[in-house]
Amino acid sequence: MNNIEDNKESLINEVVASINAKFAEIRDYYNSMPKTKQEAVILAAQKVYSLHFKEMVKPCRAKKYNEMRTMVANALRVYCNCNYTQIGIMLNRSHTTVLHMISNHNTWYEWDTKYKNTYDALTKDIDFFNKTIMYSL
Numbered sequence: 001m002n003n004i005e006d007n008k009e010s011l012i013n014e015v016v017a018s019i020n021a022k023f024a025e026i027r028d029y030y031n032s033m034p035k036t037k038q039e040a041v042i043l044a045a046q047k048v049y050s051l052h053f054k055e056m057v058k059p060c061r062a063k064k065y066n067e068m069r070t071m072v073a074n075a076l077r078v079y080c081n082c083n084y085t086q087i088g089i090m091l092n093r094s095h096t097t098v099l100h101m102i103s104n105h106n107t108w109y110e111w112d113t114k115y116k117n118t119y120d121a122l123t124k125d126i127d128f129f130n131k132t133i134m135y136s137l
Helices: 002-032 037-049 053-057 063-080 084-091 095-111 113-136
Strands: none
Touching: 037 053, 037 063, 037 113, 053 063, 053 084, 063 084, 063 095, 063 113, 084 095, 095 113
């Protein structure tokens, strides 16, 4: 009789531990999701470029970083209705630099297919993250 109760108790403990682990996994996933549209843009850019946000805002003129900042600046303008000053503060740039980025974006998007494809992937990810924001409210 004692053996059956021990087995029952150990089985219950295993099930409880499994449920707790699953809840922790769900909580961690939820906490990693963006809470604002600005966060959605930043997370999508990090995903597309496999770079951390800190790398994006550092003072570097390499093409990869420049293109990423330009895409993020335009996405913040389009998806979040941020003005040039707000975008500049987020990207650690002046508002005139942001104005120049957005003007470059329009040209690059029209003429550079690699840039266009990357930006389209970014907008697809932003749309996904924006849906998660909507459903998490």
